[in-house]
Amino acid sequence: AAGVIQSPRHLIKxxxxxxxxxxxxxxxxxxxxxxxxxxxxxxxFLISFYEKMQxxxxxxxxxxxxxxxxxxxxxxxxxxxxxxxSALYFCASTPPGVSYEQYFGPGTRLTVT
Amino acid sequence: AQSVSQxxxxxxxxxxxxxxxxxxxxxxxxxxxxxxxxxxxxxxxxLLKYFSGDPLVKGxxxxxxxxxxxxxxxxxxxxxxxxxxxxxxxxxxxxxxxxAFGKGNQVVVIP
Numbered sequence: 001a002a003g004v005i006q007s008p009r010h011l012i013k014x015x016x017x018x019x020x021x022x023x024x025x026x027x028x029x030x031x032x033x034x035x036x037x038x039x040x041x042x043x044x045f046l047i048s049f050y051e052k053m054q055x056x057x058x059x060x061x062x063x064x065x066x067x068x069x070x071x072x073x074x075x076x077x078x079x080x081x082x083x084x085x086s087a088l089y090f091c092a093s094t095p096p097g098v099s100y101e102q103y104f105g106p107g108t109r110l111t112v113t
Numbered sequence: 114a115q116s117v118s119q120x121x122x123x124x125x126x127x128x129x130x131x132x133x134x135x136x137x138x139x140x141x142x143x144x145x146x147x148x149x150x151x152x153x154x155x156x157x158x159x160l161l162k163y164f165s166g167d168p169l170v171k172g173x174x175x176x177x178x179x180x181x182x183x184x185x186x187x188x189x190x191x192x193x194x195x196x197x198x199x200x201x202x203x204x205x206x207x208x209x210x211x212x213a214f215g216k217g218n219q220v221v222v223i224p
Contacts, residue, residue: 040189
């Protein structure tokens with residue numbers, strides 16, 4: 001079965017650079033969620049989109065922005081990267097009408113040096 | 114806002130031992146509860162979930178969890194662990210469509 005796809009899987013950036021993470025939800029899923037998991041930490045909710053509109057916002061820094069496109073894929077844009085942004089960024093998706101269970105992607109491991 | 118508390122962050126046990134991981138949640142609305150497993154270097158995988166009905170839910174790989182509403186708990190159990198169960202386990206509660214995770218339990222099973 002198709003799963004959530006995230007790219008790139010690994011990304012190394014320097015401080016103050018920008019990064020773009022991409023998430024492709026499971027086909028026909030219309031809601032996308034982004035989570036950040038720091039080293040040794042639990043995943044923290046960042047932001048979510050439903051039908052291309054932001055549906056909920058968590059602890060996402062102002063330096064970050066995200067959007068969902070017409071094909072339902074989502075991109076997380078991160079600017080002025082800081083060392084503390086080094087983390088695993090998960091994307092999850094849910095199908096229409098049933099938002100209870102979120103299906104997670106493999107994550108993008110971002111390292112800021 | 115919802116929150117989840119997990120204790121005993123590091124658990125070491127031998128193969129064939131029984132495992133129980135505690136999870137307490139706080140949320141004022143209808144709860145949807147989950148246990149996720151994260152194997153080393155891998156993404157989160159759903160072990161089991163509770164939405165309603167029978168409070169004892171069975172998941173994959175021999176895991177089960179019991180929802181006790183009066184105790185705001187959703188503890189995970191496995192009667193006999195295997196080396197391959199070495200992983201991090203996260204309890205999560207869904208509220209307002211977002212998931213709130215606990216700090217996780219790092220479980221190491223010694224062969």
